[in-house]
Amino acid sequence: ARWSAWLLVETPAAAGRLAEAAQTAEQAAQACAADLAYSWQTRFLAAQLWCTALRGGGADEVVRRAGDLTDRTLPVLARGYTIAAASLVEADGGLLAPARARLATAPTGSTTVDVLLDWVGREAAWLDGQPDRAVAPVTARGGPALVDGLRRITARWAAYDAGAPDEFAADPAADRLPPVAQTLAAWAAADGFATAARAWHDLSVREEVRCLLAHGLHESDPAQAVPPLLAAEQLAEQAGLVVLVGRAHRALRRHAVRRDSRGPRSGSELTDRERDVLRLVAQGEPTRRIAGQLGISGETVETHIRAGMRKLGARTRTEAAALALEVLR
Known part of the structure; x- marks a missing residue:
């Protein structure tokens, strides 16, 4: 069973x-x-x-x-x-x-x-x-x-x-999956990424974002390139895909579309405890282990994380930890 x-x-x-x-x-x-x-x-x-x-x-x-x-x-x-x-x-x-x-x-x-x-x-x-x-x-x-298709x-x-x-070898099993097949076909033809993005829409947001990003990167006409890049940027921000957001920003700058990165709020610096907590989050530690290491309650850990998110302009704790690493360098 x-x-x-x-x-x-x-x-x-x-x-x-x-x-x-x-x-x-x-x-x-x-x-x-x-x-x-x-x-x-x-x-x-x-x-x-x-x-x-x-x-x-x-x-x-x-x-x-x-x-x-x-x-x-x-x-x-x-x-x-x-x-x-x-x-x-x-x-x-x-x-x-x-x-x-x-x-x-x-x-x-x-x-x-x-x-x-x-x-x-x-x-x-x-x-x-x-x-x-x-x-x-x-x-x-x-x-x-699916995973082997994603690898390709x-x-x-x-x-x-x-x-x-x-030089990746073809995999007929992966090619039977429509989103994978359409994405690889789009790469082979340098066209068709919009169709591939729609195929991923209800399956994987990160792959939908990557197809939209590829669509924009393969277009030389700003009128054709900017809309899919803006869509990729919006979806990536909503999903907390920080690295893909950055790639969308760089692609948009090629067409003179500037995006201001969300940064720390003016006058709102992280406290020492918030830094300690976010540093441990960035190391992949769960809440209860952070609480044990710092000698505070799990609820207090969550409070520090939420405060750090607000100050850094982050939507998720993972994004806050990534931004905090930049601040702590």
Whole structure:
């Protein structure tokens, strides 16, 4: 029964039906909790986190729940999904060092986990401005079709940034997924990114943003380039995709469209305690461990985080931590 439930999570997730997979995983985790099936419960919880992270939204919740899970003894599959989810959210939020540190602790030995972590590692490298690492030779093969397709899309981006040809081998399984196929076709033709963005709309906000960004970057006419870039900027800001917001800003500046980055409010400096708390958030520590390290309550930790968010003009705690790192340098 557990394996059947797991297939009802893993199969739609691999096919890009992330909302369905997340809902099924949540229901299965509840059933496992009622039966005290701890090992299976953590697998389903971790898979739900991964689907949530990949779809977009709830970044702070993903990192918090991932911290709670990784404090426990987990099966390889559960730990792999959890680390992949938290690392992707942190990298998207600009916390690239914590994402890399988290990935360094990841387990190996499962094909699914190896492919997940391989893509997240490549994605973090691309977000960090290291396209050469994003197109390194592939060692982990197979795994979920959606993730392998995303790995190839990231390779396309990295090749574009590096000004080099994309040498990633085609994967017929991934090409059967319409959003992946349309995105790769758009890259091959340097056209069709608007169609690809629509294909990702209800699946993954970060991939919708990347298609809109690619659309704007491949247009030389400002009248055609600026609207998709503005749409990418808005979606990325709403989802807390800090690095992609920055890329949209840079692309807009090419067309003389300036965007002022949200920064600290005038006259509102972070207190020492707010700095301490946000520094620990940036290191990937969950609320209760921050409370234990600083000798304060969890509620007080949350109060300091909210205050820091207001002062830094951040929408999420992950974004606040990323901005705080800039202030603390």
